[in-house]
Amino acid sequence: MSLALLRDEGALEGYARDVSGLRRVPEAVARPEQAAEVQELMRQSAAEAVCVTPAGAQTSTTGASVAERGWLLSTRAMARIIDIDRERRIARVEPGVLIGDLQRACAGDGLFFAPDPTSEEECTVGGAIACNASGPRTLAYGSTRRHVRALTAVLADGTEFHAQRSGVEKNTLGYQLAHDPVDWFVGSEGTLGVVTEAELSLLPVPARVLGLGVPFPDEARALGFIVAARQEPRVKPRCLEYFDRESFAIARAAMDDAAWAPQAGAMVYAEDAGDGDPPLDDWLALAERFGANAGDVRAFDGEQALREARRLRHALPAAMHERTAPFLARGGRRMSTDWAVPYPLAASALNTARQIADAHHLPPAVTYGHLGNGHPHQNFVARDADEVRRIERAIEESLHAIIAMGGTVSAEHGIGKIKSKWLPLQAGPRQMALMRALKHEFDPEGRLAPGNIL
Numbered sequence: 001m002s003l004a005l006l007r008d009e010g011a012l013e014g015y016a017r018d019v020s021g022l023r024r025v026p027e028a029v030a031r032p033e034q035a036a037e038v039q040e041l042m043r044q045s046a047a048e049a050v051c052v053t054p055a056g057a058q059t060s061t062t063g064a065s066v067a068e069r070g071w072l073l074s075t076r077a078m079a080r081i082i083d084i085d086r087e088r089r090i091a092r093v094e095p096g097v098l099i100g101d102l103q104r105a106c107a108g109d110g111l112f113f114a115p116d117p118t119s120e121e122e123c124t125v126g127g128a129i130a131c132n133a134s135g136p137r138t139l140a141y142g143s144t145r146r147h148v149r150a151l152t153a154v155l156a157d158g159t160e161f162h163a164q165r166s167g168v169e170k171n172t173l174g175y176q177l178a179h180d181p182v183d184w185f186v187g188s189e190g191t192l193g194v195v196t197e198a199e200l201s202l203l204p205v206p207a208r209v210l211g212l213g214v215p216f217p218d219e220a221r222a223l224g225f226i227v228a229a230r231q232e233p234r235v236k237p238r239c240l241e242y243f244d245r246e247s248f249a250i251a252r253a254a255m256d257d258a259a260w261a262p263q264a265g266a267m268v269y270a271e272d273a274g275d276g277d278p279p280l281d282d283w284l285a286l287a288e289r290f291g292a293n294a295g296d297v298r299a300f301d302g303e304q305a306l307r308e309a310r311r312l313r314h315a316l317p318a319a320m321h322e323r324t325a326p327f328l329a330r331g332g333r334r335m336s337t338d339w340a341v342p343y344p345l346a347a348s349a350l351n352t353a354r355q356i357a358d359a360h361h362l363p364p365a366v367t368y369g370h371l372g373n374g375h376p377h378q379n380f381v382a383r384d385a386d387e388v389r390r391i392e393r394a395i396e397e398s399l400h401a402i403i404a405m406g407g408t409v410s411a412e413h414g415i416g417k418i419k420s421k422w423l424p425l426q427a428g429p430r431q432m433a434l435m436r437a438l439k440h441e442f443d444p445e446g447r448l449a450p451g452n453i454l
């Protein structure tokens with residue numbers, strides 16, 4: 001079996017960019033339809049000593065899914081949901097399945113896949129595994145890693161590697177880092193192998209979910225509310241999403257609801273999930289403690305209303321892309337931070353990051369994100385290449401402060417090519433050496449996803 005490699009300009013250009021704005025034209029594009037073709041392709045690449053970068057839907061914000069050199073392997077034609085075992089709540093899927101499609105396939109059985117990146121309608125399961133993606137509901141259910149039970153990957157030499165979580169509750173099998181090979185591949189950004197199949201855990205849809213949009217007079221009180229909501233036993237938040245004044249304006253416009261608290265300086269979208277009646281009074285009492293006006297709170301109850309509420313959050317990246325589009329030709333791009341800190345420190349981390357941005361005379365960032373997990377996205381619109389460099393310098397300066405607070409350089413979008421220079425700020429020499437050793441064990445010639453992570 002030999003797989004055709006596409007080399008016409010249209011195909012190459014079609015895969016030359018991901019959402020980061022980075023442009024890297026691959027030497028060829030492969031679109032395998034089954035695992036055996038991936039194996040064949042990797043054998044061929046080994047024989048010709050060519051690099052291969054796997055790609056899903058190319059929604060990466062870090063340049064991870066464009067090929068620094070060599071071939072690009074698109075998994076989009078491997079998009080079968082192989083099996084959904086309703087009893088055991090397990091889905092077996094190929095890597096090119098869109099998360100949104102998986103959700104729809106499970107919904108009729110009262111099940112769902114917990115990871116919910118805002119890009120869920122556009123991104124693949126393989127990409128989510130390779131980036132360990134997360135989303136608003138990560139607050140309650142954890143990131144993708146927790147929901148991957150097993151996976152099969154094709155390695156750089158074309159052999160197959162299968163990893164399955166053991167399920168034991170106790171384990172003393174030497175060093176912890178060798179316990180569970182599934183964990184090596186989750187978050188590996190295409191650098192260890194091409195995931196060709198995954199077994200995913202599904203969860204039962206909660207009996208009831210209540211969404212609440214709560215406007216606040218200012219950021220300090222909104223963030224105080226978020227911290228309190230995590231600590232208050234009477235409410236059960238499964239997501240706590242923050243919108244600054246400008247983000248709330250964008251969301252309001254997306255909902256066509258100009259009259260919704262136009263004076264507010266910030267807004268928090270919370271979801272409470274459980275079995276009994278939603279504790280609406282407890283939520284309102286908590287919000288009022290932080291200066292919210294109960295009359296401004298919007299409740300989203302029922303499946304249709306919750307879908308509406310998702311538009312609040314989904315409008316934000318789309319608006320930022322629109323704002324950036326005119327500047328792409330001049331070397332500008334959207335630059336979104338992905339750092340996170342322990343959640344009680346988020347207010348102080350944001351203040352520090354803003355002071356640094358001001359000192360660098362940057363245009364104001366639009367800030368929103370998963371503050372329940374201490375994880376804001378500051379979104380800058382860089383208008384040209386010089387501004388890209390100035391914003392990068394400011395972000396790097398902020399990262400020193402973030403790391404000093406016990407934070408991380410990247411909470412969900414991965415390292416890719418754009419952030420690899422910042423990885424050693426956080427990972428010490430021994431951590432870097434261990435990561436290189438793992439990479440060398442699986443891909444000694446460094447042919448998989450060159451430029452990603454290391």
Ligand SMILES: Cc1cc2nc3c(=O)[nH]c(=O)nc-3n(C[C@H](O)[C@H](O)[C@H](O)COP(=O)(O)OP(=O)(O)OC[C@H]3O[C@@H](n4cnc5c(N)ncnc54)[C@H](O)[C@@H]3O)c2cc1C
Pocket residue numbers: 018019053054055056057058059060061064065075095116117118119122123124125126127128129130131132133134135136188189190191193194195196317318412413449452
């Ligand atoms: C509007 C928007 C909103 C977003 N919101 C979120 C969010 O809320 N949370 C979040 O975590 N991310 C978010 N992202 C980032 C991105 O969507 C996620 O990282 C997503 O999981 C990437 O999936 P993908 O299919 O597009 O992968 P790609 O971008 O194609 O690839 C991403 C990485 O995965 C690797 N890869 C892809 N498939 C495979 C495979 N089968 N085997 C091995 N490696 C593979 C690639 O080599 C690359 O390193 C957002 C992006 C956008 C554009």
